[in-house]
Structures are given as structure tokens and as C-alpha cells.
Amino acid sequence: MIRQVKILLVDDKDESLVALEAVLRPLQQQLFKARSGQEAMKLMLRHDFAVVLLDVLMPGMDGFETAAHIKRLDQTRDVPIIFLTGTDTGSGAAFRGYAVGAVDYITKPFDPWVLRSKVAVFIDLSRKSHMLREQAALLRDLLRSDPDLARNAQALTTFADRLTSVEDQLTALTAAVPDDDGLRDAIKDLADRVNAMQSAFDTLHPTP
Numbered sequence: 001m002i003r004q005v006k007i008l009l010v011d012d013k014d015e016s017l018v019a020l021e022a023v024l025r026p027l028q029q030q031l032f033k034a035r036s037g038q039e040a041m042k043l044m045l046r047h048d049f050a051v052v053l054l055d056v057l058m059p060g061m062d063g064f065e066t067a068a069h070i071k072r073l074d075q076t077r078d079v080p081i082i083f084l085t086g087t088d089t090g091s092g093a094a095f096r097g098y099a100v101g102a103v104d105y106i107t108k109p110f111d112p113w114v115l116r117s118k119v120a121v122f123i124d125l126s127r128k129s130h131m132l133r134e135q136a137a138l139l140r141d142l143l144r145s146d147p148d149l150a151r152n153a154q155a156l157t158t159f160a161d162r163l164t165s166v167e168d169q170l171t172a173l174t175a176a177v178p179d180d181d182g183l184r185d186a187i188k189d190l191a192d193r194v195n196a197m198q199s200a201f202d203t204l205h206p207t208p
Contacts, residue, residue, distance in 0.1 A: 005050035050126035056085035123208030
């Protein structure tokens with residue numbers, strides 16, 4: 001069964017949240033809504049989100065301030081943020097958005113197909129990251145619990161280090177402004193490398 005991911009939609013206007021829900025519903029993921037920066041932060045501390053779609057112009061804590069808070073916390077700093085706004089990008093708002101850690105900045109009205117495509121990339125990225133964390137945890141448990149693996153400890157440690165290296169690349173990707181085609185290629189490359197590493201692990205620890 002394909003793992004669903006969580007997506008956070010942040011906008012103070014109900015009609016905007018309804019529109020975002022309609023655009024993203026075909027992706028069949030879990031959609032969470034927040035109507036303020038404060039509400040968004042509370043949700044982020046309780047859930048692991050694959051991506052946040054964040055409106056810039058909100059009363060009280062605006063989108064830039066909310067993004068800054070997200071990036072300050074260890075628990076949330078790696079979550080990708082896509083800004084959605086009606087502000088003219090020529091005003092320098094887009095630069096400010098990237099400066100506070102956003103991976104993309106989209107002006108309204110936006111093309112639903114484009115937005116859905118961008119979000120789908122981060123869904124895939126989240127799933128690959130989750131897969132790598134599970135692989136690394138499995139290796140640590142095996143090294144601790146199976147005495148027969150002691151002979152292969154060095155090889156398994158090397159394998160675990162390779163997983164960590166790939167996971168670091170995922171983190172770096174989420175922190176950069178993505179080129180969609182390039183990011184899709186990177187995800188495919190990471191998936192291929194995960195499969196290769198899984199094959200190597202199966203060789204070291206064959207199923208009886």
C-alpha cells in the first residue's frame with residue numbers, strides 16, 4: 001500500500017483553502033488546513049508534513065514570519081515551503097520568500113496543473129526520505145540484535161553510511177530552490193540507489 005503523506009494548507013481566506021483543496025484532492029493525500037500562522041505552527045508541531053503551501057498576506061503573523069518560525073525549529077526546518085500570493089513578484093517579495101527558506105514562490109491566480117505537479121514532486125521526495133529512514137533504522141536494529149551479523153559489521157556499517165549520505169542529499173534538495181525536471185531526475189536517481197543498496201543488503205543477509 002502506498003504511504004499517504006500530509007500536506008498543510010495555510011490561508012486566512014476560506015475560499016482560498018477550498019480552492020487549494022479542490023486542486024490537490026486528486027493527489028489523494030491527507031490535507032490539513034490552517035487559517036493563521038499561529039494555527040499552522042501548532043499543526044506542524046503535531047504532524048510530519050511533506051510540504052506546506054503558505055499564503056503570504058495574512059493578518060497577525062504573515063507568511064514570511066511564519067516561514068521564519070518554521071525554519072528556526074529543528075523539528076520543522078526541513079519541511080519544504082511553497083509561498084502562494086497575489087503580490088507582484090517584481091516588488092521583491094519573491095526574493096524575500098526565498099531568503100526565509102521557501103523552495104518556490106507562486107503568484108495567484110496559479111495554474112492548477114502546475115501547482116499539483118510541484119506538490120507531487122515533494123510527495124515523492126517525502127516518501128523516499130521516509131524509506132531511507134526506515135532502511136537505516138532496520139540496519140541499526142540488525143546490528144544490535146543479530147549475533148550472526150557481527151562478521152559483516154564493517155560491510156553493514158558502510159552500507160548504513162551510504163544510506164546516511166543519500167538522506168543528506170535529500171535534505172539538501174529540500175533546502176534549495178528546485179528546478180522541477182531536475183528534482184524529478186534526482187528523485188529517480190535516489191530511488192535507483194535505494195534499490196541497489198537494498199540488493200546489497202539482501203546479499204549480506206539473505207532470507208532463509
